[in-house]
Amino acid sequence: MRLDVETTRAGPGRLLVLLFLLLWCFAMPAKALVLSASDGLGRGIQLSGGLEIQRDPSGGWRIADVARGAQQSGFAPLEGPVQEGFSRDAVWLRFSLARTADAPARWLLRVRPPRIHEATLYAPDGRGGFVETPLGDARPLAAREIPDHNFAFPLDISTEPAVYFLRLRNDGPSLRAELDLWQPAGFERDRTADYTIMGVLLGAALLAVCMNLIFGAWLRDGLYAHYALYVLCIAALSVNRQGFAAQWFLDARPERVAQTLLAVNCFFNMVATAFMSRIFQFRRHWPPAAHFFNAVVVFNFVAFVLVLAGHHAAMAIWASAGSTASTLFGAVFVCYLLFVRRQFQYLLPASAFAVGTVLGLYGLLKLWLGDRVPGVPPDRIYWLGTMCHLVLLNVAVADRTRRAERDYRAERERVLAVRLEAEQALEGTVVRRTAELQQTNAALHEEIAARARLEARLRESLEVERQAIVQQREFVSMVSHEFRTPLTVIDGAAQSLDISKLGGEPVVKQRTERIRRAVQRLTMLIENILLADRLQPENRMLRLEVVDMAALARGLCESFHFPGASRLSIDVREPLPKVHGDRALLEIALQNLMQNALKYSPPERPVHVVLRHTGDIVQVDVIDRGPGVAMADKARIFEKYFRTETASAVAGTGLGLHLSREIAMRHGGDVILHETGTSGSTFRLALPAAPPEQVT
Known part of the structure; x- marks a missing residue:
């Protein structure tokens, strides 16, 4: 191995230089990797056989400590790549490189995988120092000289052996590293791949x-x-x-x-x-x-x-x-x-x-x-x-x-086989049943003919009944109209007599009141009969307007001439919203409830009419002090013409409650028996409040 040392000292410093060279020689790897012109083109040159490793638990060593200081003798040969597991200790690698004269000077050191937090290369600068090149996944890509998904360090390799140091450290993931050398052209081809x-x-x-x-x-x-x-x-x-x-x-x-x-x-x-x-x-x-x-x-x-x-x-x-x-x-x-x-x-x-x-x-x-x-x-x-x-x-x-x-097809074939078998059995059954049907076919035709004759008779009967109903309605309408004129005359005469000089006499006043009450009872009876006809499905047309239920109830109390009308009291609990409905029908519904309450309450007991609203529902409670409704009659009191046995002593037609509920349901509400007992009953008329846009 040859070392190229450019810095020497003359005189007394030569001994120090020689001592430094000896220490340098002992600290260098035993053998440098010599790169030729054909290396690093087709595949990278692995450094796994020429690496020495030393661990830095403190993580604070500097290049001067590792290259020439106290830690330079602590390196040990490394067989294979770096495998340090999940340790957070820093690792120093040392290796020696040289090239042949015909090999290019520019090389690239690639470090993989790209999951290393810190990777710093210390390359000799030719003057006894080192050039530091920091990389790692903690550095932005723009700071890398070679923008690659792996870590690539550019190297200028001399023909003389030189020692390089590589410091690695991870912060969490397992530390593994594989080093190989490439010529730029080979590296570019491998990166493209x-x-x-x-x-x-x-x-x-x-x-x-x-x-x-x-x-x-x-x-x-x-x-x-x-x-x-x-x-x-x-x-x-x-x-x-x-x-x-x-x-x-x-x-x-x-x-x-x-x-x-x-x-x-x-x-x-x-x-x-x-x-x-x-x-x-x-x-x-x-x-x-x-x-x-x-x-x-x-x-x-x-x-x-x-x-x-x-x-x-x-x-x-x-x-x-x-x-x-x-x-x-x-x-x-x-x-x-x-x-x-x-x-x-x-x-x-x-x-x-x-x-x-x-x-x-x-x-x-x-x-x-x-x-x-x-x-x-x-x-x-x-x-x-x-x-x-x-x-x-x-x-x-x-x-x-x-x-x-495949399972679906097998199941489908099984189902088809079962179906075929069922069809064959069905065909036999059809043959047998056909013979039986032919025998009963004649009897069936005779029965059909008889039913047709009965149906014709039924249609004739229904037509006769329909004509009778029409005639009945016409008769009722005519009679009601004919009754109204004399009743109006009688009521007017009674009013005139009541305000005359004779009206102040007790006997005359009592008789005029009885006449007017009888006229009002007959008028309500006629109105209920006509209303029952009006509420038939073919005649269901409402004359809608905005109605103030409180004003409607007060008006009824003031104009009510039923016996004991003075016992009616109106209680409006809070400002009521208006309702959207047919004023005449709502008046009849409320009038029927009031009349019922007055009829069944004792003469000396009051009848309360309480108006309130709950949410978007307007409620009118009519509270009487009568004997109450029997448990067996609760389900039928709203039926048309139904009267309980206890009501036989009280005049009535059984239409009032029925018509009141029909009118309420036509308006989207209802009439219910809210409470009942021996101390009286409460009938509740519930109607939906009109939306604000309809009120305005």
Whole structure:
């Protein structure tokens, strides 16, 4: 090994220079890696065989301490790549490089994977010092001299051996590192291949997502949407693991790279665990296995939330442990399904997961042992494993559809066979039944003819009845009209007599009041009969207007000439909203309720009419002090012409309550028996309040 030292001192300092050279020689690696012109073009030159390592638990060593200070003798040879696990200690690597005379001076040192928090290269500057080049996922992409998804350090390598130092440290994720050297042209070709493979992977993932979403919509099976989400997570995980997320999305937020990677990893673990439990039907074969996987999903969700909250450094080892435990448990249970339960329908999805696992283990071996394991680089093995896993899993999901279609066809053929057998049995039954039907057909024709004759007679009877009803209505209308004129004359005469000189005499006054009460009773009877005809379905036309129920009730009390009308009292509890209805009909409904209350209350007891509103309902309670309604009659008191046995001594037609309820229902309300007992009854008229726009 030759050393190129440009700085020497004459005179007394020469001894110090020689001593420094001796210490330098002892501190240098035993053998420098000499690079030729053909190296670093087709594939990178691995440094796994020429590395020396020293750990810095404090993380505070400087290059002067490691290169020439107390720590320069602490380096030990390293076989294979750097594998430090979840330690947060800093790691110093030392290696020696030289090149042949025909080899280019410009080289690139690539450090993979791109999941290292701090990676700082110390290259000799030719004057006894070092040039510091800091990289790592904590530095923005714009600060890198080589903008690549991996960490690439530019090197100017001399023909004379020179010692280089590389400081690595991680803050949470497992520290692994693989170093290789490239010529710029070879590095560019390899980087182009990386981007091409990533493009193919993302394209295949996008195609798989779209196809499975379409299948899920067609077949109405949520497994396809779940698989589409699983593929999307694999693509996102690949983009983050290979450093493309830091280059494409987080170039201005490098402090988020490690957090994003762990968050995506936790979310992928949630989706993958649930998908594996679903596709292998853990709940069907052994519910505790499904419960365990549900617990793993919950664990990863909690880890996902904690990572988003900024605790990614502490959660890295736990997320890795949870993923390892669920993978091992899933592998054991799937082997149990295949080899013990002989559930060979799961062979394809098991193969898909097995290929990904085997290629992943092969990639780790390749990373650990380097060129002693034949094959492509570890990152290419990762790409290959991901692609094979997706292809086989697509085939497994498609095979599930094929088996479902096969089962559907078998079931359809079975149903068709059963149907054919049933049709044959039915044909025999039809033949037998046809003969029986022919025998009864003649009798049926005779019966139909007889029924037709009866129907004709019935129609004639209905027509006669309809004509009679029409004539009856015309007669009632005529008689009612003819009654109104003399009743009006009688009422007018009674009023005139009441206000004459003779009206002050007690006998005359008593008789005029009896005449007017009889006239009003007959008038109400006529109005109720005409109203019953008006409320028939063919005559249901309301003359709608805005009605003040309080004013209507007061007006009725003032003009009421029924016996005991003075006992009526009106109580309006609060300002009432108006109602939208037919004033004449509402007046008749309320008048019937008041008349009923006066008839059945003792002569000395009052009748209260209470008006209030509840929400958008106007309520009118008519409270009497009568004997109440018997329990057996409650369901029938609103029937047309119905009168209770206790009411036989009181004049009436049985139309009042019926008409009041009909009028209320025509207005969207109702009349109910709210309370009853030996101390009296309360009938409630409920009507909807008019909307404000109708009032205005």
